[in-house]
Amino acid sequence: MSSCGSSGKAVKNYTATSDLSGLVEDKSQAPTLLYIRPDAPSLSAYNAFIIDPVILDPRDASIKKLKTEDLTRIQNYFTESLTKKLEGSGYTITSTPAENTLRMSFVLSGIKVPNAAANVTSVLIPVALSVGGVTVEGTFRESISNRIDAVVVSRSKGSRVANDSPWSTWADVESALDQWAKGIAESVDKAHGE
Numbered sequence: 001m002s003s004c005g006s007s008g009k010a011v012k013n014y015t016a017t018s019d020l021s022g023l024v025e026d027k028s029q030a031p032t033l034l035y036i037r038p039d040a041p042s043l044s045a046y047n048a049f050i051i052d053p054v055i056l057d058p059r060d061a062s063i064k065k066l067k068t069e070d071l072t073r074i075q076n077y078f079t080e081s082l083t084k085k086l087e088g089s090g091y092t093i094t095s096t097p098a099e100n101t102l103r104m105s106f107v108l109s110g111i112k113v114p115n116a117a118a119n120v121t122s123v124l125i126p127v128a129l130s131v132g133g134v135t136v137e138g139t140f141r142e143s144i145s146n147r148i149d150a151v152v153v154s155r156s157k158g159s160r161v162a163n164d165s166p167w168s169t170w171a172d173v174e175s176a177l178d179q180w181a182k183g184i185a186e187s188v189d190k191a192h193g194e
Helices: 061-065 068-088 116-123 171-191
Strands: 033-036 048-051 092-094 101-112 133-142 148-157
Touching: 048 068, 061 101, 068 092, 068 101, 068 171, 101 171, 133 171, 148 171
Parallel strands: 048 092, 048 101
Antiparallel strands: 033 148, 101 133, 133 148
């Protein structure tokens, strides 16, 4: 259940929004933080997924500095990216708790949006002067009991070189969220032996 973004960074001094009771840290996934219930079923037990609306960490004061419409767009972007990846692999997205259904919840924080004007310079000089980033906390629950089986926290930071969209202030954040979506779909596929 680990995921990484454009450039995984160590997550320091992070307090999870989810209850970690009964979970143990799996340090093998560093720099990603992974907490897992020792007796949790593997991802192979699930063929349907509930994706809760992506929320913003209310503890993160820096989020208040960003435009509401941009934040709403990025929340929807992540949900759409994850839905597309899972459905593309043949899994069902539902809103109803049931057997073999995993509920996923995500909290975004530490959103850093680079300066577009500075990054346009990278068209001439192939080094972005400013990069974006985001911290994603993913909580994975058995949908019927709502028992938390895993919590994953990853901090992603964009690349200072070869930014494909230097004019887009959100390109690094979108790339990190796409990597999360891809990582989740690939983890489910791997668990199902695909």
